[in-house]
Amino acid sequence: MWRKQEEPKSASPAAPLVVSPAPEQPRSLAAEPVEPGAAAGHVSKALIIKGEITGNEELFIDGEVHGSIRLTDSSVTIGPNGRVTADIEAAEIIVRGKVKGALRGRERVLIGRTAQATGDVVTRRVAIEDGAMFRGKIEIVPAEEARESRTAGAAAGAESPRPVAVNLKESPS
């Protein structure tokens, strides 16, 4: 009657502990904090760049850029103070400032709530925050096409030298 409550059997120490691997979380397209310090390249508020930017480092732009930006394996973030008039090609493009130009994001494009973007977006995944201002076309292309674009870009890059930023000057304060 007054049976002693059975204690739950503890796992035998000999029993193998099976831990299933945590499922890989897809990278969120939701808002991410702006961390200019995390980016390898940083165009600060007081800088104006005119020309072509290419390379393989992450880039944070909070200044002004005119020309073209091609970082096919890296990400480009246009900060809230950034003003970019350029076609951008990158693995990932995050817009929080003003951009005028075509955006080709191999993996994804995020248009933040403070963004004012004008131009066509071609990417595999797109995220748009409420309040964002966007004028242009949004076209989603499958991964295969995005990869083809990358390969074509790499081939083109091999043929021509990779220029660096030119006409670097301080903007008048």
Place this chain on the structure above:
Amino acid sequence: MGIFSKLRGAASDRQTSGRSDYGKGAPAVTSGGQAPGPAFAPRGGRTSNSLKEFLWHLDDLGHGNLLDLGPVWQTTVSFFIERGFKVYTEDLLTAWKDFLRLEEERLRSLPPGQDPGDMTPARRAERFLENSLQYPGETFDAVLAWDLLDYLESEVVTRVVGRLTDLVREGGVVLAIFHSRKPEGFQRYRVLDTQNLELLPAPALFPVQRIYQNREIQNLFSRFHSSKTFVGRDQLREGLFIR
């Protein structure tokens, strides 16, 4: 089977992110970035008969070009991209407001006595459209005009509808909304699912310029092949115009 026929009858089929049956590699359109902007607060869904008909009309297309003349929303963009459409966005009302601000600045900056040029509403409307709705003819299969025609000057309205007539392919469709009486507030619209729109109160960009009667609406879209309107209890008249 057409794409949208799969969707009919799914009244409660709220849009989910990442679902895609179209195209190789199933391009993902995620619903990330749902952080609410400061200016908009969702008010809830509203069943839209015109949206249902709009989608039904696009049934056999499967893919094409859609122009959204309201502000860009993830839900609307995802909704149509997942169905194989390329989505163009041009917030025409905001563009009109920006245009008027620039016109005002231009006039202020003129030296005293200098001729400001032709400032008639007709010429102003033409100047506005020199930088708006600039696409090749017959680019679009579908246009979401929402209620913007109620807020534009009549000279602009006739020109915008004229431009849309040129931009929409034969057989293409335009969805427009008109207020049957003066609205209590300004709102924006976005697609929730196959049968519902979401109305979002927003700071007014303009007061309503005109309440259009049915006959006037038909006259505006007289170059369209057919039109159909639905009047809701909330005094919104939804119109569907087929080119």
